[in-house]
Amino acid sequence: MAIRISAAAPAAALALGLLLASPSASVVGQFAAPAIAAPAARTSQQSAALQTYENALKNFEAILRQRRAQIDSKQPLPNLPGQALYLARVEMMSTYKDLTDALPSRIGKPNRFGIPPAYFDAGNEPLLEEYRKLFDVMEAPPAGAQTSDTPFKDVVDLATVVARAKGLDAADAAVAGRISLGLFFAETNGKQNAGNARSNTYKGSLQTGPSEDRNGQRKWAAIKGSVAALDPALSRRDDKEEARAGNLDHRYNHWTAVRDGLMNAQAELFPEVPAIQKTLPDPIDQMKLFELIQIIPTPTRAALRSGNLVGYRISDARIMRYLRNNSIFAFGRADRARTSATFREILDAMWLFNAKFEQALARFKEIKAGKPG
Template identity: 70%
Template sequence: MGSRRLAAAALAAVAFFVAAPVDAQKAPSPQQSAALATYERALGDFKSVLAERRRQIEAKQPLPNLPGQALYLARVAVISSYKDLTDVTPSRIGRPNKFEIPPAYFDADIEPLVEEYGRLFDIMEAPPAGAQSSPTPFKDVVDLAVAIARAKGLAPEHAETAGRISLGLFFAETNGKQNVRNARSNTYMGSFQTGPSEDRNGRRKWEKIKADVAAIDPHLSARNDREEARARGTDQRFNHWTNVRNGLMNAHADLFREIPGIVKTLPDPIDQMKLFQLIQIVPTPTRSALKSGDLLNYRVSSPRIMRYLRNNSIFAFGQADRAKTSASYREIFAAMWLFNRKFEKAIAKYAEIKAR
């Protein structure tokens, strides 16, 4: 009798564990169904705009003004709606992806679509005819940054840090491609994506320190003279050397003086690159944060600044991120995950340059 009771109890336990997963698979809630429908619609739109742009390019049809904007917005919608979906259905969070996007924001199954997105941008942003490329684009960035930092008074060690950071900016702006156009802007062009006024401002600042640079590095100064002669009468943004030089002088050279303190506050090279990239995106609050003495806890709350951050893929994806009305720099750094892969490439390229 006792053995029959034990067997019955065992069968009941087995039945419970077999049935439990079925019971757990409840019908999706209205919120979950709506989030899934929104994601599937965004994914369909992304596929559609990719196919349309590919068809136009292969048919050699005229492209619309800012041909990359529709693609960019469609990609943002896919990532945003996927994050909204995983927020209400965590089981949809999948495996890691090759782009190192947090899995809660991205379904690795659509990697081929994002690869096609990149190929289309490569075509749309190809350098114009007559662009003056360099056979050593990465080394140029490092050499220019180091020379400028030395002219600003930095010791060799910290000047090398300026070189590594500047290489990160090159990857952040163009993924390391020189002389590119911009499929989302008619203003910002070249290896460092500067506008005409920024380029002119950088040239003026260069004139003030070029004699100091020549004293420190005559070889680099001679190279600069050759590039200036080559670029004479053209848009200097489409000579790799002069655009990098002018871009660094415009936005970053004065901040190079702060590198010794920045390295103490931000020992991680990727965080250092993020800080200088924020100088590119939101310079005024970033400089204020540095002066505050408490960089990581400094908060921004201006709607305009938050809009600039979102337009540069920071707090841009999903309702929860987009609802933020303020953020500390610690939170901003954490939200710059889309830049991590680019900065890792820059660090690897810097190590390769130094090894030579």
């Protein structure tokens, strides 16, 4: 779950559950918890951890069944229909981490989602497959949303030209494009015009709110002349998309949603890309940092200004709470008990984003190789 904050107050939750879709199908009604072999003897702590996990697993399965039945029978869904699903998924993983801390022998084989085995039993993969499918239904774009035939290339092209307008050379601007493609995958799994099952505020390809979109539009207007000089063809495409969007919510035109989302927050940090690359040479770490601009913008900007990005420590309980609401330090008692963390520790704890960013890197390479995007 992603919770955004501003300098003053929390904003609403992002929609996505931070899990990749799997190509395998699952069948509602056939979920089954993997068999648990009873050890010869357990301590009271181990027995309690096992019971708590089993209860959380049953609750997650029950909520999945309920939401699937509502969707299949076309019943009205509750407000924010993804919230209960998300919380149940977090609780299942959190209690499993508590269980494997108490019983390390329960750590099993790797899973297709790339979740560390100490946090998730691979035997429950069908549950997460169904979880993602339900979110795909609940977050489908509304009727009238305007798609692009090249959604990934659009993100890269827009970010690249904005970075050039901000003064970066071609090589560093390409890095800004790569980072921005990672944001698209982090926010919506790379799905354009996504709705939001956990927020009535954040929508579209970069999951912005109305005020953020308007702010992005204003900032774009301020650099449009520079963009036109750098890339006349892209500027003409922008004019066409503006005319196409008309009175539509700009967040439901993929091009304008990406453009305004980038201009709202990330573009102001594009001039820092050369320095960020030196501090964080791993492309996935770079993407994580820019995702933190989405989640905890004020502390992230402070860390960048500090001169010691990776060592900058967050100790504010409110910020730690927002990180946990984004599935960072959210699983297991040990992580939830943390009262502070450095940015290096935060980046390392963002492992649920890794598979998304790896997808973005692969897609970026395809775009640079000339494949349609």
